[in-house]
Amino acid sequence: MGEDQNQQNHEENGVKEAPHVAVVMVPFPAQGHLNQLLQLSRIISSYNIPVHYVGSATHINQAKLRLQGWDPLLEPNFHFHDFPTPHFHSPPPDPDASVQFPAHLQPCFEASSELREPVAALLRELSLTVDRLIVINDSLMGSVVQDFVGIGNAESYTFHSVSVFSIFFFFWESLGRPALEGVKIPEDVPSLDGCFTLEFFKFLVFQHEFKKLSSGNLYYTSKLIEGPYVDILREEEIDGVKKKGWALGPLNLVTTYSDKTSNPGDKCLEWLDKQAPKSVLLVSFGTSTSLTDEQIKELAIGLERSGHKFIWLLRDADKGDIFSEEVRRSELPEGYEERMKETGMGVVVREWAPQLEILGHSSTGGLMCHCGWNSCLESISMGVPIAAWPMHSDQPRNAALVTQVLQVGLAVKEWAEREQLVAASAIEKAVRRLMASEEGNAMRKKAQQLGNSLQRSMEEGGVSRKELDGFIAHITRQLGF
Structure with missing residues (x-):
């Protein structure tokens, strides 16, 4: 959907220009979180609302470097504000840790609290230039934006970067797991054991205390995917308060990648152009997971034995500062990369790659991933089924949503077996199930139908478009302080 058409549609829907309102985006300093609020910034700025995206210089540069699909520097309503990067230790990830949560990022997370003062100063400055100042902060940045309460014309909204399904289960379990009509509850809800480190859980609890200051909640999802769970969270009082x-x-550019626009310099997209439709498996474990050397070798062997073509984005987890020293180069079996290249069976990509474009390519027929919520939504919106291999955080419950509720994926590894090595034979079997079985074809068909519905939902009158227009109408409502 082009920006000119986008703006025209907004005006037809009765959403007028709102120069009296400005939005400040405050993302959490981890790749998935940075990207989500950057994409939301693009959408809100298309309504002719000024958007200010703030963070440390290091993480602003990271967001710019990895952005796909648009150039914010060409948007007159979009502004970056990069503050001096607080000092923090930036160690490499530990793939052999007993808990796979990226504990090496904790110093970066803690240092984000130092943004409170410069963010408060910016809010005070901007509040003098508009009638209403809207703060949209990641749920893990509540402490950073807390000073908005002292600004008379400011209000905040908490952005939840995880699935509503995972939020719902926190709430449902706190109520004693009651029976709920019209809501599908998986038979075995994955436990939270092994999902977080104690240090991060304490950080999470601390940030949760500031949610009471916000005026409402923004969920990164579509009602087409999580409608019943969204409805429950909207209707129930959480922490004693019912909020909008x-x-x-989905916030990504929900358009199918065109094979004709392949970047000549991008080897994986060039290679995809030569493959048969729906024949390639993308293997990607995101930016917060590091596999052990032993697991990498088993994965390599399993992919080769499956006989199916693949693109493997083989990278270590991000460090807190991605611009610091080089990361570990994972070792593959001797001659593996050369053999895959010579036979044309696979491509191993060790640098940053355009995952969204790969998923949107007509040759891509499956995704093996960690079930980070960004990857889940990107894959589903592009109509690609998932081989689920959760690692930490909300990922086990996202995997349950994908495999048991939506039925657009299968499990490579169950959460109860998280401490076990996944053998090459199990990986081979999972790939063949997803890519070349009646079961996999049914999942692919269902994923394509859901992806098509999601794309239509962003058009005028669609369910996702109505949600977005509703939020814009709310923040640009008549002033009545």
Whole structure:
């Protein structure tokens, strides 16, 4: 959907220009979180609302470097504000840790609290230039934006970067797991054991205390995917308060990648152009997971034995500062990369790659991933089924949503077996199930239908578009302080 058409549609829907309102985006300093609020910034700025995206210089540069699909520097309503990067230790990830949560990022997370003062100063400055100042902060940045309460014309909205399904289960379990009509509850809800480190859990609890200051909740999802769970969170009082909520997603550019626009310099997209439709498996474990050397070798062997073509984005987890020293180069079996290249069976990509474009390519027929929520939504919105291999955080419950509720994926590894090595034979079997079985074809068909519905939902009158227009109408409502 082009920006000119986008703006025209907004005006037809009765959403007028709102120069009296400005939005400040405050993302959490981890790749998935940075990208989500950057994409939301693009959408909100298309309504002719000024958007200010703030963070440390290091993480602003990271967001710019990895952005796909648009150039914010060409948007007159979009502004970056990069503050001096707080000092923090940036160690490499530990793939052999007993808990796979990226504990090496904890110093970066803690240092983000130092942004409170410069963010408060910016809010005070901007508040003098508009009638209403809207703060949209990641749920893990509540402490950073807390000073908005002292600004008379400011209000905040908490952006939830995880699935509503995972949020719902926190709430449902706190109520004693009651029976709920019209809501599908998986038979075995994955436990939270092994999902977080104690240090991060304490950080999470601390940030949760500031949610009471916000005026509402923004959920990164679509009602087409998580409608019943969204409805429950909207209707129930959480922490004793009932607040407005909107399902704003998917935020990525929900358009199918055109094979004709392949970047000549991008080897994986060039290679995809030569493959048969729906024949390639993308293997990607995101930016917060590091596999052990032993697991990498088993994965390599399993992929080769499956006989199916693949693109493997083989990278270590991000460090807190991605611009610091080089990361570990994972070792593959001797001659593996050369053999895959010579036979044309696979491509191993060790640098940053355009995952969204790869998923949108007509040759891509499956995704093996960690079930980070960004990857899940990107894959589903592009109509690609998932081989689920959760690692930490909300990922086990996202995997349950994908495999048991939506039925657009299968499990490579169950969460109860998280401490076990996944053998090459199990990987081979999972790939063949997803890529070349009746079961996999049914999942692919269902994923394509859901992806098509999601794309239509962003058009005028669609369910996702109505949610977005509803939020814009709310923040640009008549002033009545």
